[in-house]
Amino acid sequence: xxxLDSKTGVLVEKPTNVRWQVFIAIFxxxxxxxxxxxxxxxxxxxxxxxxGFSPEMVGVILSAFFxxxxxxxxxxxxLCDKIQPGxxxxxxxxxxxIFQIITGFITxxxxxxxxxxxxxxxxxxxxxxxxxxxxxxLTKNERGKGSALLDSGSAVGNAIGAPLCAxxxxxLDGWRGALMAAGVLTIxxxxxxxxxxxxxxxxxxxxxxxxxxxxxxxxxxEDAESLTAMQAESGNTSTGSTLGKYMxxxxxxxxxxxxxxxxxxxxxxxxxxxxxxxxxxGLDIKGLGWAIFVIYMVGVVGEIVGGxxxxxxxxxxxxxxxxMRRLFPVLGICIAIPMYLLSAATDVYIAVAFLSVAMFxxxxxxxxxxxxxxxxxxxxxxxxxxxxxxxxxNLGGAIVPIVVGxxxxxxxxxxxxxxLFVALAVALGVLPALINYNKxxxxx
Numbered sequence: 001x002x003x004l005d006s007k008t009g010v011l012v013e014k015p016t017n018v019r020w021q022v023f024i025a026i027f028x029x030x031x032x033x034x035x036x037x038x039x040x041x042x043x044x045x046x047x048x049x050x051x052g053f054s055p056e057m058v059g060v061i062l063s064a065f066f067x068x069x070x071x072x073x074x075x076x077x078x079l080c081d082k083i084q085p086g087x088x089x090x091x092x093x094x095x096x097x098i099f100q101i102i103t104g105f106i107t108x109x110x111x112x113x114x115x116x117x118x119x120x121x122x123x124x125x126x127x128x129x130x131x132x133x134x135x136x137x138l139t140k141n142e143r144g145k146g147s148a149l150l151d152s153g154s155a156v157g158n159a160i161g162a163p164l165c166a167x168x169x170x171x172l173d174g175w176r177g178a179l180m181a182a183g184v185l186t187i188x189x190x191x192x193x194x195x196x197x198x199x200x201x202x203x204x205x206x207x208x209x210x211x212x213x214x215x216x217x218x219x220x221x222e223d224a225e226s227l228t229a230m231q232a233e234s235g236n237t238s239t240g241s242t243l244g245k246y247m248x249x250x251x252x253x254x255x256x257x258x259x260x261x262x263x264x265x266x267x268x269x270x271x272x273x274x275x276x277x278x279x280x281x282g283l284d285i286k287g288l289g290w291a292i293f294v295i296y297m298v299g300v301v302g303e304i305v306g307g308x309x310x311x312x313x314x315x316x317x318x319x320x321x322x323x324m325r326r327l328f329p330v331l332g333i334c335i336a337i338p339m340y341l342l343s344a345a346t347d348v349y350i351a352v353a354f355l356s357v358a359m360f361x362x363x364x365x366x367x368x369x370x371x372x373x374x375x376x377x378x379x380x381x382x383x384x385x386x387x388x389x390x391x392x393x394n395l396g397g398a399i400v401p402i403v404v405g406x407x408x409x410x411x412x413x414x415x416x417x418x419x420l421f422v423a424l425a426v427a428l429g430v431l432p433a434l435i436n437y438n439k440x441x442x443x444x
Contacts, residue, residue: 047175063271065119067117067398090197095122104178262362331364335361335429
């Protein structure tokens with residue numbers, strides 16, 4: 001479609017918005033990805049009762065997913081820097097559904113652990129690839145909204161996963177049928193998104209030349225300020241030199257460790273939140289479904305609102321470094337306070353309200369974190385850095401479910417587990433305040 005330029009009187013082709021169609025597809029894929037992850041924790045009370053698992057074994061099973069997931073983060077990030085990340089998502093996405101279907105047939109704890117680990121391996125590329133797609137399809141001033149779409153899928157998946165579980169359980173004869181149905185749904189959604197995900201701006205049949213030129217100009221400006229450009233000028237472009245710059249960067253380690261605290265909080269709540277509400281407030285699977293739906297949909301609102309506001313503040317500010325360094329600690333405090341108050345909640349509605357407030361600000365942090373690999377690193381390396389960041393995050397995801405299980409098993413209550421979440425909330429806000437947002441990592 002062409003529009004008339006008011007200054008020149010010449011018809012100018014209006015850029016298409018294929019980049020946002022791609023990120024809507026990413027949002028849908030991340031949502032279904034988290035349906036796959038969420039169903040196991042929502043169904044765990046029924047699985048635990050049916051198969052007689054102890055709290056400690058539940059913790060091991062819930063953490064097994066992260067063993068494979070963590071192992072593959074850096075390799076998957078590197079792979080997404082080398083080949084089209086959208087194709088990686090589609091190629092591995094079908095496996096998500098296959099492993100979920102297989103889980104419905106399992107009868108022992110050892111098989112549960114093995115299949116959950118394999119599911120983790122198959123799902124490992126989704127976030128490094130999503131982070132890489134930001135540097136392929138979005139300008140630096142669009143990545144807050146882009147990362148909000150990317151990461152809000154996690155909250156939507158958890159929100160709709162719980163009610164879907166309730167429906168599947170009711171109509172498909174228990175938790176086994178629910179897991180199989182979730183797997184079939186996953187495969188269908190991945191295949192539906194394939195046409196959008198299999199292209200870049202250069203070869204997409206939906207993308208016009210005006211959108212390509214818009215992205216090309218923005219990327220040229222961004223790349224001129226990158227570590228790669230600096231190394232090219234100096235003649236030192238070796239991999240060892242680049243790796244050394246990252247390994248000695250305070251911003252890199254603050255990013256990775258901060259996201260480690262963020263994901264530890266997120267996955268701890270995701271894996272044990274339903275069990276907490278069931279054990280402490282007596283919610284059945286229908287009650288859990290609606291409580292979790294409310295909590296995570298509030299998180300979606302926080303993510304979209306937060307990503308939009310942050311993009312606006314950064315664009316209108318002369319010092320985006322100051323904005324980001326102040327915003328992260330404030331958000332961390334806003335997460336920690338309701339989690340502390342939750343320890344004294346005796347009413348289920350108050351408990352859900354506290355969890356919803358914490359989730360609003362937690363998902364705001366999530367969209368900020370997922371904008372950072374594309375925002376703070378070279379576009380050439382954003383996949384690998386996103387993989388490294390996600391590896392640290394999911395190391396926490398592998399450990400925290402076990403730690404929570406040990407705490408609950410040893411104390412018979414959730415009080416100290418909630419205090420762990422408070423500490424993680426403070427850490428996820430403080431650590432990114434050490435990042436220099438005015439310079440690319442390696443050029444501080």
